[in-house]
Amino acid sequence: MGPTIWRPLLVTVLLLFLLDLFYGSVVKQAAERGAEISYSRFREELDAGNVKDVTLRGFYLRGNFRQPVKLPAAAADKKGGANDTTSFNTYIPSLGDSTLMADLAARKVEVTALPADGSSGMNILLYLLPWLLIIGVWWFVMKGMKAQGPSSLMGGFARSGAKTYSSEHPHVTFSDVAGLNEAKQELREVVEYLKDPKKFQMIGGKVPKGILLVGPPGTGKTLLARAVAGEAGVAFLSISASQFIEMFVGVGASRVRDLFANARKSVPSIIFIDELDAVGRSRGAGFGGGHDEREQTLNQLLSEMDGFDPHEEVVVMAATNRPDVLDPALLRPGRFDRNVVIERPDWRDREQILKVHTRKVPLAADVDLAVIAKGTPGMTGADLEGLVNEAAILAARDNVQVVTGDHLERAKDKILMGGERHMVISFEEKRLTAYHEAGHALVARLLPSTDPVHKVTIIPRGRALGVTQQLPEDDRYHYPRSYLVNRLCVILGGRAAEKLIFNDVSTGAQNDLKTVTELAEKMVCQWGMSEKIGAMTFSRGEEHPFLGMKLAEEKTFSEEMAWMIDQEIAALIRNAEQRTLELVSTNKTKLDALAEALLEEETLDGQRVDEVLATASEAARM
Ligand code: ADP
Ligand code: MG
Ligand code: ZN
Numbered sequence: 343m344g345p346t347i348w349r350p351l352l353v354t355v356l357l358l359f360l361l362d363l364f365y366g367s368v369v370k371q372a373a374e375r376g377a378e379i380s381y382s383r384f385r386e387e388l389d390a391g392n393v394k395d396v397t398l399r400g401f402y403l404r405g406n407f408r409q410p411v412k413l414p415a416a417a418a419d420k421k422g423g424a425n426d427t428t429s430f431n432t433y434i435p436s437l438g439d440s441t442l443m444a445d446l447a448a449r450k451v452e453v454t455a456l457p458a459d460g461s462s463g464m465n466i467l468l469y470l471l472p473w474l475l476i477i478g479v480w481w482f483v484m485k486g487m488k489a490q491g492p493s494s495l496m497g498g499f500a501r502s503g504a505k506t507y508s509s510e511h512p513h514v515t516f517s518d519v520a521g522l523n524e525a526k527q528e529l530r531e532v533v534e535y536l537k538d539p540k541k542f543q544m545i546g547g548k549v550p551k552g553i554l555l556v557g558p559p560g561t562g563k564t565l566l567a568r569a570v571a572g573e574a575g576v577a578f579l580s581i582s583a584s585q586f587i588e589m590f591v592g593v594g595a596s597r598v599r600d601l602f603a604n605a606r607k608s609v610p611s612i613i614f615i616d617e618l619d620a621v622g623r624s625r626g627a628g629f630g631g632g633h634d635e636r637e638q639t640l641n642q643l644l645s646e647m648d649g650f651d652p653h654e655e656v657v658v659m660a661a662t663n664r665p666d667v668l669d670p671a672l673l674r675p676g677r678f679d680r681n682v683v684i685e686r687p688d689w690r691d692r693e694q695i696l697k698v699h700t701r702k703v704p705l706a707a708d709v710d711l712a713v714i715a716k717g718t719p720g721m722t723g724a725d726l727e728g729l730v731n732e733a734a735i736l737a738a739r740d741n742v743q744v745v746t747g748d749h750l751e752r753a754k755d756k757i758l759m760g761g762e763r764h765m766v767i768s769f770e771e772k773r774l775t776a777y778h779e780a781g782h783a784l785v786a787r788l789l790p791s792t793d794p795v796h797k798v799t800i801i802p803r804g805r806a807l808g809v810t811q812q813l814p815e816d817d818r819y820h821y822p823r824s825y826l827v828n829r830l831c832v833i834l835g836g837r838a839a840e841k842l843i844f845n846d847v848s849t850g851a852q853n854d855l856k857t858v859t860e861l862a863e864k865m866v867c868q869w870g871m872s873e874k875i876g877a878m879t880f881s882r883g884e885e886h887p888f889l890g891m892k893l894a895e896e897k898t899f900s901e902e903m904a905w906m907i908d909q910e911i912a913a914l915i916r917n918a919e920q921r922t923l924e925l926v927s928t929n930k931t932k933l934d935a936l937a938e939a940l941l942e943e944e945t946l947d948g949q950r951v952d953e954v955l956a957t958a959s960e961a962a963r964m
Contacts, residue, residue: 389445525684571612582615595642598646783798785832796812831918836850
């Protein structure tokens with residue numbers, strides 16, 4: 343926030359402080375006027391001839407006794423002092439005391455009368471002070487508004503936040519961004535333009551205005567935008583769109599205005615709006631509060647983008663992982679009309695990313711980044727950065743100077759399977775887990791075209807009591823039906839083993855069942871893998887491409903079809919279950935061997951699994 347917000351605050355606090363002092367002194371003065379006594383008491387003392395003088399102001403009466411008077415404790419407490427008092431004050435009953443003046447005169451009391459409304463300077467101030475305060479605050483607000491345009495309420499609150507003003511000049515370049523070659527290629531043109539806008543236009547380049555980076559979280563959108571600024575050596579003004587939306591209506595729009603005004607001041611420059619979907623959702627599709635505010639902000643954004651002069655060398659970049667919800671108006675020509683799609687990295691890119699992030703980390707000679715890259719399918723740049731970090735922490739904990747392959751492997755396990763948990767587990771439960779995981783691993787090893795078993799463990803991790811980790815040999819983009827059918831069996835393997843050994847099933851397989859159901863649903867509804875239904879797709883079970891969450895279901899098929907889909911999904915799962923159960927029972931010796939090895943060693947890697955299985959089949963042959 344700028345200094346503007348502090349000034350009124352400071353002044354207000356100061357005024358309050360002064361006010362406090364002021365009231366303090368008034369109250370103190372009042373206390374000096376003596377103890378408050380009842381009117382009857384005053385009358386008693388007057389009749390006794392003990393009143394020396396009085397001062398009257400309206401109904402208020404104060405004065406002094408001739409002799410100090412002992413007061414009951416309560417009355418004395420009020421004035422907060424001694425019990426003896428010579429000065430006092432009281433109020434004359436509003437009904438009046440017709441004989442008071444005569445009695446005062448009779449007792450020879452000195453009487454002073456003051457105007458009833460009190461014209462002392464103090465009293466006037468007391469009346470005016472609250473008004474002065476209100477006017478003062480209002481004046482400061484007005485002053486702030488004049489400086490920032492009419493809709494900016496409360497001075498600095500409306501500014502788009504400190505980040506905008508520290509228009510950063512990033513030092514990251516394309517060399518810090520691993521992979522993403524196509525994206526970099528597309529953005530190189532933007533860099534050329536920002537470096538020398540005149541030359542770029544002279545050779546007839548189409549001036550870039552709005553570029554939308556689309557991709558899953560953590561894939562390097564922000565990094566890439568900063569790298570464009572770094573490559574071109576221009577100012578980078580960034581804000582997260584969620585920062586536009588505050589509780590004050592109109593703040594978002596004024597922040598947008600402010601952001602663009604600042605970008606224009608430091609041309610050539612890049613404005614980067616992160617999480618564009620926070621303001622950019624289709625208008626009229628919002629829900630509940632803050633909706634108008636968002637629309638206002640979006641409208642302001644659109645009009646700012648339209649209002650660019652061709653000579654204003656400002657490029658607007660934005661990032662989102664929800665391009666599907668963006669208002670179409672944002673994607674019109676002259677606005678965000680260039681899309682740069684960023685995908686999750688494949689293993690070659692992952693290796694490059696690991697290389698970038700291990701530049702400053704001393705690696706042991708045994709580390710092969712390609713192996714780590716192949717073992718981390720689906721991980722994004724941010725995940726890999728976290729992995730390297732985690733490995734470095736593990737190395738530091740081991741008190742060694744270099745990060746070894748083992749550190750990286752342990753870091754990877756932690757990220758993929760959750761941290762190890764230390765909990766007390768009964769032997770029975772351990773045995774159950776061992777057979778469950780052995781079931782998964784066995785089926786995975788027995789069925790063809792499944793992903794190799796990388797690791798099996800019965801050490802509790804994350805929320806699971808045990809984990810069987812399979813890793814594909816390479817990134818896969820297409821999955822044949824046979825692979826998926828076998829995959830169903832592998833997932834059901836744990837439950838099948840439990841059934842076979844304990845003749846019972848446990849709740850531990852709940853997650854497996856959920857996975858199986860979802861997979862079968864997709865096979866039938868999206869990939870046309872059911873023969874009865876054929877090559878059709880249905881919205882059922884559809885997921886958001888990046889977020890992996892289910893989209894609202896919109897039924898576009900008949901009840902009969904819905905019934906058939908249910909039947910097909912159930913049949914797929916039932917067949918897989920049957921097959922798995924047969925497979926596990928015919929290989930019970932192997933299952934026992936794996937479970938025993940797990941109980942003993944707790945964690946088996948892929949190689950050890952193969953060894954155990956080989957020994958078991960030899961024993962069976964003899
Ligand atoms: P996004 O904006 O897409 O959510 P970020 O750009 O914030 O992702 O990426 C988070 C971090 O992950 C970056 O700071 C960077 O360290 C790392 N990262 C992501 N992608 C890459 C990449 N391609 N090369 C190097 N580092 C990357
Ligand atoms: Mg980001
Ligand atoms: Zn399981």
